Amino acid sequence: MTETTRNRFRAIAVFEGLDPKGFTTADLAANPLEAVQEWILAAAGAGQAEPHAMTLCTVGADGTPSSRVLLCKDIDGERLYFASHSDSRKGVELADNPRVAVQFHWPVVGRQLRLTGTATATDRAASEADFAERGRGSRLSAHLHRATAPGDREEVLAECRRLSDAHPQDIPCPPSWTLYGIVPSEVEFWEAGTDRVHTRVRCLRAAETLTGNGTSDDATPGDWYREYLWP
């Protein structure tokens, strides 16, 4: 079985049909968050489904990491935003340890991006504004949340119908619904290259340690260094 699976996996095409041009540090906006936004929109333009979906990794109090896919709701000059319940596993872990890792993967353009940073809750008004922008189905489903409690499928569906009947118009924002903002300290841009000579550029905030060939002479805290990495 293992042999067959291995052969089948090996037969799956990787990085096919791409036209890698490579990118240089100069192609990335001075603020990496702006470049992240540009890469998401470029992936969307190339037909990538859900290009704003990202894997968020958190770490529990006992050091166990956990990950899940979330939608990036917005990006500004400082932060990258996502929304979820504060009493979910991720919410509980973030309250204890705000350090996170985030991963995007856009196979259509042969690109990935990862960042590490610190996630904190925004204020109530911002969380409620995020909730208000969700579609009715999304707002209803947010009320089906029961922290990490096991549930019964029929019970869930019945509760969904009950909620829909109880709230024919407005659906209130659950108190646990929270818009989080991630302030990155490191962002790495990656693009598949011809013959697997990939391009990697790492951006680090001035406060972080620079290990490679980036330029740092005139950087001030808050500025970003950027450096190429070996593929």
Ligand SMILES: Cc1cc2nc3c(=O)[nH]c(=O)nc-3n(C[C@H](O)[C@H](O)[C@H](O)COP(=O)(O)O)c2cc1C
């Ligand atoms: C494409 C996609 C988008 C998702 N977006 C969100 C989201 O924006 N917020 C959220 O709380 N869960 C989202 N989920 C569900 C999460 O992956 C996860 O199952 C849920 O948040 C519970 O995570 P936790 O128990 O680790 O806290 C999404 C799942 C997928 C597959």
